[in-house]
Amino acid sequence: MTSRRTPVWIVTGYLGSGKTTLLKRWLRDPALADAALVVNEIGEIGFDDRLLASAMDSAMLLSNSCVCCTGLPGLEEALTELWWDRLHRRRPAFSSVLIETTGLADPRPIIAAFETVPFLRERYRLAGVLTTASAPAGLALIEAQPEARAQIEAADAVIITKVDRASGAFLANALNRLNPHAGIAESAQASLAWSQVQALVSGLAGSTKPSPRGADGHHHHAEASFIPLANPMSTPALKAQVDALCDGALLRLKGVVALEDGQHHAVQWASGDTDIALTPYVGSLPPLGLTCIKGNR
Numbered sequence: 001m002t003s004r005r006t007p008v009w010i011v012t013g014y015l016g017s018g019k020t021t022l023l024k025r026w027l028r029d030p031a032l033a034d035a036a037l038v039v040n041e042i043g044e045i046g047f048d049d050r051l052l053a054s055a056m057d058s059a060m061l062l063s064n065s066c067v068c069c070t071g072l073p074g075l076e077e078a079l080t081e082l083w084w085d086r087l088h089r090r091r092p093a094f095s096s097v098l099i100e101t102t103g104l105a106d107p108r109p110i111i112a113a114f115e116t117v118p119f120l121r122e123r124y125r126l127a128g129v130l131t132t133a134s135a136p137a138g139l140a141l142i143e144a145q146p147e148a149r150a151q152i153e154a155a156d157a158v159i160i161t162k163v164d165r166a167s168g169a170f171l172a173n174a175l176n177r178l179n180p181h182a183g184i185a186e187s188a189q190a191s192l193a194w195s196q197v198q199a200l201v202s203g204l205a206g207s208t209k210p211s212p213r214g215a216d217g218h219h220h221h222a223e224a225s226f227i228p229l230a231n232p233m234s235t236p237a238l239k240a241q242v243d244a245l246c247d248g249a250l251l252r253l254k255g256v257v258a259l260e261d262g263q264h265h266a267v268q269w270a271s272g273d274t275d276i277a278l279t280p281y282v283g284s285l286p287p288l289g290l291t292c293i294k295g296n297r
Contacts, residue, residue, distance in 0.1 A: 005122070005123060005124055005125040006083075006094070006095070006096060006097060006123060006124050006125070007095075007096045007097070007124075007125055007126075007127035008079075008096070008097045008098075008099060008114065008124045008125065008126050008127060009096065009097070009098045009099070009127050009128050009129075009130060010099050010101065010107055010110060010111065010126070010128075010129045010130065011023055011098060011099065011100045011101070011130050011132075012100075012101045012105065012107045012129065012130070012131050012132075012151045012154070012155075013103065013131050013132030013133060013151055013159075013161075014103050014104075014132075014133070014134070014137070014141060014142070014145060014147065014148040014151060014271075015103030015104065015251045015252035015270055015271070015293060016103065016134060016137070016251070016252050016268070016269070016270015016271060016272070016273070017103065017132040017133055017134040017137070017161055017270070018132050018134060018159075018161035018162060018187070018190065019100055019103070019132050020100070021161075021189075021190045022132060022159065022161070022187065022190050022192065023037075023098065023100055024190070025190045025192075025193075025194075026098075026193075026194040026197070027098075029193065029194040029195070031194055031195070031198075032096065032098070032194060034092065034093060034094050034095050034096075035094060035095070035096045035097065035098055036082055036091075036094040036096075036097045036098075037097070037098050037099075037100070038075065038078055038079070038082075038097065038098070038099045038100070039100045040075070040099070040100065040101050040102050040105065072109050072110065072113060075099070075110060075113070076113060076117055076119075076120065079097065079120060079123075079124060080119055080120075082094075082097070083119075083123050083124075096127070097124065103147075103251075103252065103293075104147055104293075105147065105151075106146075106147050106150040106151070106154075107129060107131075107150065107151055107154045108150060108154055111126060111129060111154060114126045127201070128156040128157060128197075128201040129154050129155050129156050129157075130155065130156070130157050130158075130159065130197060130201075131151045131152055131154070131155035131157070131158045131159070131182075132158075132159050132161050133148075133152065133158055133159070133160050133161065133171060133175065134160075134161050134162050134270065134271075134272050135160050135161065135162050135163045135165065135166040135167065135168040135171055135186075136162050136165045136166040136272035136273065136274075137270070137271045137272030138166070138170070138171055138272065139170070139171055139174045141271050141272065142174075142178070145295075149178065152175060152178050152179055152182075153178060153179050155179055155182045156181075156182060156183065156201050156204060157182055157183045157184070157185065157197060157200045157201050157204075158175050158179070158182050158183070158184050158185075159184075159185050159186070159187050159192055159197070160172060160175070160184065160185070160186045160187065161187050161188075161190075162187075162188065162189075162272075163186045163187065163188045164188035164189055166272075168186045172184050172186075181204070182204075183200040183201065183203060183204050185197070185200055223293070223294050224291055224292070224293045224294075225291070225292050225294075226255075226287075226289055226290070226291050226292075227241075227245070227255075227289050227290045227292065228287065228288065228289040229241070229255075229257050229258075229288055229289045229290065230258075230288050230289070231258070232258040232259060232260050232262070233257065233258070233259060233260065234259070234260050235259060235278070238257060238259070238267070238276075238278075239276065241290075242267070242269065242276050242290075245290070245292055246269070249294040249295055250269075250292060250293075250294050251270070251271055251293050251294060251295050252269070252270050252271075252291075252292075252293040253267065253268070253269040253270075253276070253290055253291070253292050253293075254266070254267065254268045254269075254290070254291055255267050255286075255288070255289050255290035255291050256281050256285060256286055256288055256289075257288055257289070257290070258288055263280055263281075264280070264281040264285060264288075265278045265279060265280060265281055266278070266279050266280075266281040267290060
């Protein structure tokens with residue numbers, strides 16, 4: 001029976017730690033060509049799901065709405081529906097599932113669900129918990145945010161991202177202390193391949209990881225607000241707008257805007273970043289503007 005259970009990978013990591021960029025790369029790997037993907041985002045405007053949809057050929061994206069609103073019951077419902085849809089051929093066959101959690105989620109209730117919910121336990125098996133941690137944001141962010149720490153403690157593998165912008169060595173030592181059972185890898189500009197991730201996790205197969213300590217599943221008190229920016233703007237005007245939004249409580253900024261050159265650009269910023277990242281945006285357009293996620297101080 002065990003071998004017939006569908007493997008599930010949980011991809012977690014704090015806001016702006018590079019989960020979506022890595023996932024986009026991994027989804028191009030033939031090993032994940034028929035994976036099903038569940039995206040759980042914070043904020044009303046779907047952004048990550050559109051970015052990921054552009055990377056998927058035959059992979060399936062399960063939209064974030066139900067999971068986002070209801071948390072764990074939504075996830076259980078989504079995975080149950082996914083399984084029955086496959087059985088009744090309402091959906092193409094998938095050999096694995098990836099779940100991208102919101103950056104503010106404590107992954108422990110999700111992990112526990114694969115042990116405690118009978119349907120999930122019988123039909124799926126948790127293959128690994130992958131956590132991204134930003135080298136520029138460093139240890140300070142993890143120590144300041146309980147969810148970030150929970151994401152590290154629950155990991156089978158921690159991927160230190162953005163090492164082209166800051167050294168990951170100090171952070172790696174600290175992460176080893178926080179979770180001595182996790183494998184640690186570094187990634188610059190999403191350079192870590194899916195095969196390397198699998199090798200890292202399978203190399204740990206013999207070690208016994210302690211069961212994650214319980215968590216009530218409550219999210220960090222954060223507010224997501226959307227600022228519509230429908231009109232084309234100059235880069236300086238955009239930077240001025242971002243500067244006005246970037247006060248001490250801002251954790252994450254992302255969205256799509258139109259610039260005066262007539263092109264659409266994805267805008268991203270997260271704790272630890274010195275400047276906004278602007279990249280040409282391709283794919284179906286979400287409403288133009290910026291989603292700001294702020295922590296309650």
